[in-house]
Amino acid sequence: MRQPDPARLRAVVESLAAAPFQGRRVGTGGGRAAADHLARVLRRTGATVAFQDFAVGAAVREVYDLPTMSWAHEGTRRVLDFRRDFCEHLASADLPHAVTGRVSATAEPGAWVLHDAFSHEAVTAAAEAGAVGVLVPRGTDAAGRMPKMIAGPAPAALPVLAVRTDIHGRLHAGDSTIRAAVPVRPVDVDGRNVLATFREQHGEGPAFLLTAHFDGVGDDPDGTRYPAACDNASGVAAVIEAARILHHRLPAGAGLAVALLDGEEAGAHGSAAHAPTLARGTHVLNLDGAAALREAHVEAGGPAGPLLAALDRVGRRLGVPLRARAMPSDNRRYAAAGHAAVGIGMGMPGYQTPLETPDRVETATLVAAAELLIGAVEELAAEPVASRGGPHSRR
């Protein structure tokens, strides 16, 4: 009851990564079903649960049919693999049906033009010259995959394909033609945060908010699954488990809430909607990734000195190395709103690829993440009011 339960942690990860939630992209049926599922999980822990709906706008780029690309060179045609050899560039214009063009290093009518990097200006110039599309290089992860993203620069004037760097380099040599389709479009969606109150704050008691985003990048239209077990079912599991335990441990007057956030992958929209509603003086701990413990990356913003000191003490006690690193996630929205906020990341193997499966999530890391959250909150709750950042003041 009072220690993180490995089976309970794993159950949350495995349930969120399951097929019915379809990769949990914001604004999809799978994403909405995941929010409902998490609300049920939180209610079973004894929390009072509410939803917060918010508009994402047209920030999400949806691949609505499978992109295709083939390369003809010296009498042979090679069909390239989506998200291994090429993928949509997030700024690409929609190209629903395949178009064939020769490959050119310069902008010419009817050509797929090779660029060494993306720029709106260069794509616009290629469009004005009558080119059919632009090809830019992109690397892969260690497993040869191109991690899927769903938000990016404003749409460009032409279709843009990101091509594996070595293939892009070979396209420069000799006469080649490319035939490709890039069915991608901006979609206007809404998100839904899941907000759980475990304990109301009273008097000068401290208030704590544990956060993790539950959304993912969504499955591909051919059914390829993106389980998002590490980013961030693992963080969600550790946050829920930490709250379940802290609920029974915190001193009288201490407040405890959980926000499971939607729309992070589309640009941290869930936290942008939630942060302005949060009471002043709340300490925010955001967990993004709890899957592979080598060290925990920590970024703090706002008046988070006492929170960092508490994390340091508990990290030493637990033997968890902490490193000051960029954690560009929902924590930044809370910090920007003036709250003491830390972002913690403990690894995401298979990051935003089909290989981000529950078996990649280390049970020991889930437990360590929950312990780190529990310990930091307890350390801070035990401090005198002045030491933890001044008296709590409600808005």
Next chain:
Amino acid sequence: MTGTTTGGFDVDPREALAPPAQAGGCCGTPVTTAAAPPADSSAGGCCGTVPAAQQPATGSGCCG
């Protein structure tokens, strides 16, 4: 995992405390540390902040 002396920050914890937030970081979130990726909406890749060819194999946060 308990009882070791290897945990905690390897530097003064205050080094993880960011300067005042600035607009325009990853995914439109404010940049709050010097280590954060630069805002460059023309760079492509995740959220327009990381050049596509340089995206890491594994990552943390919304931009890898």
